[in-house]
Amino acid sequence: MSPRIAAHLCKVGVHFDLVSHAHTRNSKQSAAAAQLPLEKIAKAIIVCDEDRYRMCVIPAHHRLMLDRVNTHMHSHYRLATEEELASLFDDCEVGAVPALGQVYGMPVSWDEELNDTQDIYIESGDHEHLIHLNHGAFLELMGGQDHFQMSCPEDDHLSWMIH
Template identity: 25%
Template sequence: MPVKKLKTFLDEKNVKYVSIKHSSAYTAQEIASSVHVSGKEFAKTVIIKIGEKMAMAVLPASYQVDFKLLSEVFGSKNVTLASEAEFKYHFPDCEVGAMPPFGHLYDMEVYVAEVFRGNNYIAFNAGSHTEIIRMAYEDFERLAEPKILKFSWKTVSLPRDPSERWEEDL
């Protein structure tokens, strides 16, 4: 059961959270939509490499990592997306691609997109493609102790029909 380690940690810290089970979904936008959470509140955890060191980049489902910004922040041209083959063994209790954004549970640093700071809540995969955790953002920041950075930009959803309005957020 992938979510056990995370729930045990949250329970030990007396954090209030909601666990939401959903049908299998793999993209952050798909999960956010299926559980009725905004794309700005649902966090996706992207594993990046800074040189040879792996870290978590946590950003809203409706955003993309800007590797140029990350390279500037870290003063390195060698900031890239880690491949599944490179990171899957770091998360033995998680389904690949469903890692929760608590890097200290996996000996990784966590970098969080500054846009989350305006949120009351954060939701994220709980180690599986069928369950998420939703909790107060303030509690997440206190427990995860992430470094808050500007490294992402919002994706734009084009209307399917020209008469439709542009979506601001999911």
């Protein structure tokens, strides 16, 4: 687990469990390795508007709709590059960004879809553990962070291209 994430969770005092799984490369593989439904995994996507970064937390089986983020935030965000992610999350493995941007001094917006999820699992900063949070702990960690519908199921995102 990322040292900063571990320190933050202890400081805040929320209850969490650490779930070990075989080494994976992304949230979908982590869900499969931990034998968890994909809809219980919350993944972090980092967007950037000039030099301002923001973390968007969405269900792992969804796709971020950047146009909704930009409309809601009145901004021109783009996806952060791998190089930017490595610099921002220097105590995490590439591709294992924990959904706790506030630990890294970054504002967080989270998807409304997660409001209906009772058990949420987030990356821990490595590719072999997930952090399990109940709904109350997740909401406590999100605090007063902005939340709105910013994603759609991956299949829905492309359906307009098929018809």
